[in-house]
Amino acid sequence: MKVVIIGAGPAGLVACKSLLENADDAYPFDPVVLEQETAIGGTFRYRSYENAALVSSKQLTSFSDFRLPLSHPDHLTLEEYVEYLEAYAQHFDLNKRIQLKTKVLNVRRDPKGGHIVSYTRFDGSGTSNRGSAIQTMHAQYLIVCTGLHVIPSIPSIPGVEHLAAQTPPVKVFHSHEYKTRSQFEGKRVMILGTGETGMDLAYESAKAGAKEVVLCTRAGFLSFPKALNDFEVLGYRFDDEKKVPIDSLITNLAETAYVHPWVAASHIRWFVSDFVIKRLLWVLTGTQAGCNQWVGELEPERLGRAYVFLNKSHKAMPYINRPFRKRAPLLDYMSRYMDPPEDSPPQTDFAVDLAPFPTSFLPNGRAVFPNLERKDAKRIMGRDIRPEIVVFATGYQQDFSMLDPESNYPTPDQASIRNITREGDEDIAFIGFVRPGVGAIPPIAEMQTLFWISLIKGQVRQPLPPAHYHLLVKESARIKYGVDHSTYMSTLAKDIGAAPGLWQTWWEHGAHVLLCYCFGAAFTSFYRLTGPYKSPLAPEVVKTEIWDTITRRGWVGNIVMGLIPMIFYLSLNSLAYVAATVWVACGGDS
Template identity: 35%
Template sequence: MSQTATSEREAGPVTKAIRVAIIGAGASGLVTAKYLRQARQYFGVPDVEVRVFEKEDGVGGVYKYKAYEEAEMVSSKYLTAFSDFRVSKDLPDFLPTEEYVRYLKGFCTHFDLWGVIETKTEILRVSHTSSGHRVFFRRIERLRAADRRDGEQQEESWDCDAIAICSGLNNVPFIPSIEGLENMSYLHSSEVKERRQFGSNTSIMILGAGETAMDIAHLAITSEAQEVVMCHKGGFFCAKKVVPLPVVLQVWKPDPRQKPVDTAIASFLDTAYLPERLQHSSLLWTVYDKTFKCLHYISGGTAAGPDQWVGEIKGDRNNVDSLFLVKSDRALPYLNEGNRAQDILSRIRAFVMNVELKPTGGRKILTAPWPSAFREDGTAVFADSKECEHAEALSQVVKPNLIIAATGYVRRFDFLEDDYPKPNELDVRGIWRRGEVTAGFIGFVRPGIGAIPPLAELQAQLWVLELLRHKYPQEMALSTADSDKGESNNAVPHYEVDYALKARGGHDLFKSKHGVEQESYAYQLALDMGSAPTFSFMRRQGFKALYTWAMGSNFNTKFRLIGPWRWTKGALPIMRGELFDVVKQTGGGVFFTTYTLLPLLLFGYLTLLLQATAGMLRLAGMKERANRVLGSGNIPRREGDDLQE
């Protein structure tokens, strides 16, 4: 039993158990259900009655029902796995989607969730009641395959105290508005499952240049299709999901199992212990943007991406502080075919050091600007473009037999009545609208580079914590006071972190898609809960745990060492074992020097300078001025700011 559960006996009788409906049985819904079901264990409140409603016939969400041939995760198993249920050491660093679905099923078994999951259940609408919410739903029974129809039972309803919307970002496909598209043969990317859908001797057009577009373009160019054209708006920034170790002198090749990039961010002096003035400034992003591009140029000859010779983003928008980085590079060799620089200096650099070039067999993916229309005969119409990469496509007639709209999804919740918040109104960390904690939205932030499931876990922790405080204020106050005994000096004091992606070049991904910087957003949620451990606490846990905390990314397990959801007995071995083993890898001398060591030294020096200045001011009795030296005095950009203007 958790230490905090002892407060249940001390507090005496409590009020009745609350009921919570969870909509969606993907990663976000499952982890939310797990924390709700652990409320009694951690806080001594009554067991929460949980029901998880899922329209499909199983768990897994997008990873099961919108996956395609050879699909695999773009985030590593070290970052993606939930804090207390890890992926087997024997599995690859980047799981195939079917393996991740198996992981989620194992999660359900381990935490005994199957009994609360109701599949083949469609949510019709959700409305407010005088005491909470009412969920209307219907069962979908599968008839015989020959019938090919769904039998629908009568509408049912369930009254509950709170709802968690976990239906996922990738739920409602977005089809672009292009004149004549309706007369063409087209599919949304969610409908693509295997290569044979592209046919033989066909012309395939891909609309979009994100991770899914890259994967589907790779499937198309390695199918029996004759031609593949990728259309994009304004370019893309490809970032390998592993550290791009180069081949040296065309002889020394890197280990095929390279360090995942999402494990290689030293959180010490990036989020942890970086003064607010530096964390809120543009300097942090500028340093990482320049070092990132420098690393790409050294290893691949172009700053646009590692060996990325097409699709360079132009102007002010070309900064990693405002972008969703494309972490799938499968199609890149085919996009680069015929586009790499061939001058003497480029050849010398490539001979000395270059990322390994994958064979293409002479196959090539053409790039083109976004089509403005499709004529009656099926010919694509393009605006003029001065980009050299578009020349070949524009010099010929492009008449696609099949168009794939890899154009993403829209955030829409048709089942919610109008008085529920819209996505841009979720002004508490993008999770709930202030004053309405009983309606939580889990899993709807998108990191520039990182993974949604671990952020969803931290969101679930914070939301469940605040929901319980709202429903059981007296019991939670006693429980929190009990858990805080002896821990007051182990948690970093709360402050506001700048985690929003920046608006640049007419694009604002924070406003339109709730784009965040993974490390900063995760750390903010940990600070909100009092779960971010101090240096002194980590030092007492031994070298391996300290090194993982300082030199590794903000893995969720790091935030289970202290705080309301602390699980020290299980979290500490993970920090000292699995996570230490991956963090201790340097990623190679070039990467470690440019991306880890130099930023650490720079921000270490600036931090010491600011702290020394503030210390002298305090000695002089100027405490307020000392605080201004360390703090920016501003609250960073937050959700809902546009609504208050």
């Protein structure tokens, strides 16, 4: 069964490996990966820049059965992650399945069944296919793993054309063209976009010695550091060298495991979590907008885990906060968040100016900002901002032009079955096209692939329960592919019979693994303890690496962030169970 996988990033690699591992006599999967670049790694290799690092932890991002050493730092640089992917491909002997410098031109349905994939091979430069003939390949299945970061998205701003006419001309480019901080040295820099890349570039501008840095945000952001522990309470500093990765804090029991359908449908877990976190942040840092975030706050109706992607690039926040942070010394002594120490060179008085997106640029190159009631808008209003560099850190669009329009192929937004495939079109899958609010795409891609394999083999529970994992966004929202990482992962695991039960976990693996499962986050290794994809490596990963993330929280952390929420949510789910039982007994629908 030939399976063509388009793209050799993390999603394409794990899809290929999973198919090889789960091929059998009934389903003899024969995967081939077609990659247009000269090497594997996708966006992590080709969208990389100086000092770039993952904001998701190694514990969450690593694939379930190929882990990094316990001694390795929690967060990898992009170069280290590409090396990890290369080692993964070599370990599972995937390289012979990967055809580099191979661009897919067209995919169309074969009237006899399956798909006809047309492709061409590039020459040695990887940029031209002159003289290369178009070839075809028949595939029974197709997996699209081209990723979310493909075509730069550049919004239109009136007057931006005036920037090229300045003396000297203003450099305007998308963030994918940024490579080193020296590009910003001595310049007046404007960065459009406050996603993680925009925040990285703001920090790099400050450290490069830029004359001025203006960071523009559409509607705010939710800022958190990628690892927690830099807090001081009554003079006592919690700055353990082993900080806790933020994506390992959400526990399983009663939040993703043993959740009543009524509770899941109400999303009350997210709302309660948001309510508690906001109050805790106010006590610890003096603000509810984010972790030590004093400006750039989101609208109240969008502030929380249920609505947005957490911005875990936190390094620029000291520079952004400087003009706005005001807190009484007594409150600061009682509790405060400690900004990470400055690296060289220190700039203790430099500030990154937050601002709204400019509405236009004047012929003289000056930026015009909207008159808003936001704190940042009031501070920037009336200032003469004339950037020498403008960077669009405004994200990407996806490209599915290779899918023949006459074949009526779906796109990821039409993937009605768990955001992976469309009913009636199960022979084409989209892997890696959801983005978690807090989490990472590679482990999601692994679970999506396992779900799709089970679906093809007819081993997914039917009917599928309703999906309650999407982030809550307005109909007009630009990005609608957001999911809650924990809820989505556990949903897929339940669908394929890979979510371990408490009694089963204790019986098969003992109390240590059971305790880890209850207190741990939704790591993929948990969903390989049992079920169709059971791995002998999973128990050891749980008892060592995942146990380490739990013990780092300490007794106080595990009580506050683990035990208390579990008791509350278990009580809530128990009440829902009793209410549902009474409802059904009275003749209501189950």
